[in-house]
Amino acid sequence: MNSQKAERWKKYFVVEAFIIFAVAMKNDLDQVKADVKRLHTQGVNLLNAIRDEQFPEQMEQHFTNVLKKDYQEFKKGLPVFKSAYQPWYSEAVSLIRILLPLRHNDFVRLYEKPKGRQEITRENYVIEDYLSDTVVTAGFDKKVVAGPDAAIPAFEQQYNIIGAVLNTIDSSLLDIRREIQAGLLDAELDKATLLAKNKLLRAAGVVAGIVLEKHLEQICERRQLKITRKTITDLNELLKKNEVIDFPGYRHISLLAELNQICIQNKKREPELSEIADLINGTDKVIKTVF
Template identity: 50%
Template sequence: MNLVNAIQVEVYPEQMEAHFTNNLKKDFETFKKSLPVFSNTYQAWYSEAQIVLRRLLPLRLNDFMALYEVPKSRKELKKENYTIEDYLRNTFLTSGFDKKVIVGPVDVIPLVQQQLNILDSVTVRLESTITEISEILQADLLDKMLVAANELARNGLARSAGGVCSAIIQQHLRPFGLSMILSCLRKTHP
């Protein structure tokens, strides 16, 4: 994802350049120019991601937002409560003695990655939902076919009713590779 690459280049420019030139043997400047400016792109992405989560994965929305928003109850800045909003506001904590950064930009990368992971889980949820809908529709169709088979049987069309029932059984057994067995049985026992 370009947002993760953008934040990594902003936070670790020297390390990323060394990695690109020495390990990947690629032009770092070309790669860097292809990336968005994190602070300019993130807000629009965050707003769109919230809409997607609100509609498709509402139970994860608060987790997603907590990675961005500074907690209202926060009394002091610590690694455990550093947020993406802190990064965008250029908030960090240094030691009093040597001015070494204790909490700051390096702590934002896992937060952005976690937000992307939450958003990626929408794809899994959608696939699951599509499977559920497909199964419901298939079950509904098979139920309607059973009603039709029953109606055929009541009207004295037993062979036709049996054909419909055979199709229903084949449909149920197809995922298990057993429909071929049924087909063979039909040929040997007409």
């Protein structure tokens, strides 16, 4: 296989890897979004279930007199809180750890019995207490100090945290997508560096150019810029036109595009090691600084 064909195949395989990864990533993140929506819906049912279990008369009155709905028909669709909660919690806590990490400890705290808790009150009664049928009484008349109904506010807060995840999920998934894409581009750039170390300078320049092109394309897509041609030069012009980059940044990318063209099209001379180093290092700088 001659060098020209080898370069075409290298470029083909790198592009294919990008496409396969992008499709898989989109499917995975779309599934995460669907899972959060499902958990939110299940949370509504669980909230109604725990309220109905503790205050059935009030719930029936509310549905019959206020909502004008068939209460008995409504009850048929409710889960049993104790059996349905644990699977819901296990899935929800995992997603919150990823999508809303600042609220993860709050979510867990509302479920787990506090370590070192000296006494149980309505204020520190948690869902784990509810699941174990904990009831605290005081005095000769066994007045209930804290019972199962005290778990309702705790679950309401958990449900609201899931609501917060749902409200911020698009930005959270965008952040995750950016991190994954950045990791992929870094890995491809490492391949270019390895090719350069093995004196495969033209191939290294082709791979670095593909990485730069893909990064610029992602910037345009995130900013909803209409892409007509997906070359480094065209994408660079589009970003400058829409004032995403300033003139020094535009000029820097233009120089990188020229170095890439030497690797792709200029057969009159081989690219120099210093040029490939400039292309790889310059691409790395763009990936790290231009968004």
